[in-house]
Amino acid sequence: MDGNRLVGTLGAHVRTWRPYTIWYPGLVGLAGATLAAEPRANAALLAAWxxxxxVWVAAHYLGDYLDRHLDAISKPQRPIPSGRMAPRTALLCGTLLAAAGCAAALAVNWRTILLLAVGIGGALAYNGLFKARGLWGNVVRGALTGAAFAFGTMMTVDFPPVGLLPFVVVFWAHDAASNVVGTLRDVAGDREGGYATFAVRRGLRTAGRTAAALYGLALVTAAFGCLAVPRDRAICLLVVLLAGAVGSTAFGLVLGPRRELTPRTALRAHEVLVAERIVLADALLVPGLGPALALGILVPLLVLTLGVQHRMRSGHEFAPDGQAATAR
Structure with missing residues (x-):
């Protein structure tokens, strides 16, 4: 394989990873592990991350495989429809990564097998079935991140503690909201491809308001949850409120007074939520790891998320002028 082809192949895989999202699921799992028990083995924390x-990256590979026909219509620049990655390569990489994640988890706690099955099966069902069925798709997508938090707790205890279950609701509601906002930029392509998302069925304004309500549920639940953590409650709550202040700007873009919500404005709103959720997940690291270490984790990951998102996101979501029309 020559140098240019190798660079192109690596670039296709990196784009499939969505590296601006890659830090979030590990933080959610780590938050669950650190809140559930102390002391903790390093191997358990590593598995929680x-x-x-x-599984998150595996879902990107498998989701792109299942969405390849839809992407060929509205996002022909993506790795599979552009020909830079073969569909079977995406299927193989997704399968191997899912297997690796399962192996690491089961080595620590075999009881996670049900959550792993729900997570992987839910990711496949989201792309293959629920994504085209209105709000059900967003609810299923959010449940996967809620399951990631519950999974994280099971890396340090046998079963998720009842007192931490409200945080499952936090990540479920937050990611359902974020997923609704993410669909707002794709309404035209989803409609053309036959995907009846909630935004396609009910319109941008109703979808935006529904996302805001789900986000509010996540934020309020997180704030009350901070009052029950074992230590550093005030700092945990402060970071949650900081996340809320950032997240509110996204919904200002979505629901602000304007004639029309453009796809690029919707993308900016989702970019804000992608960065904000790093802050929210890090807030729950404060009680378990302490404010200094939690901040030390947050700053570099937030900088990486913002930088990579600025460099890659628009090109991943929007085809160059004329390319989508040519694909259609």
């Missing part, structure tokens, strides 16, 4: 991350 690695397994959700591996």
């Amino acid at each position: 690695f397994a959700p991350t591996a």
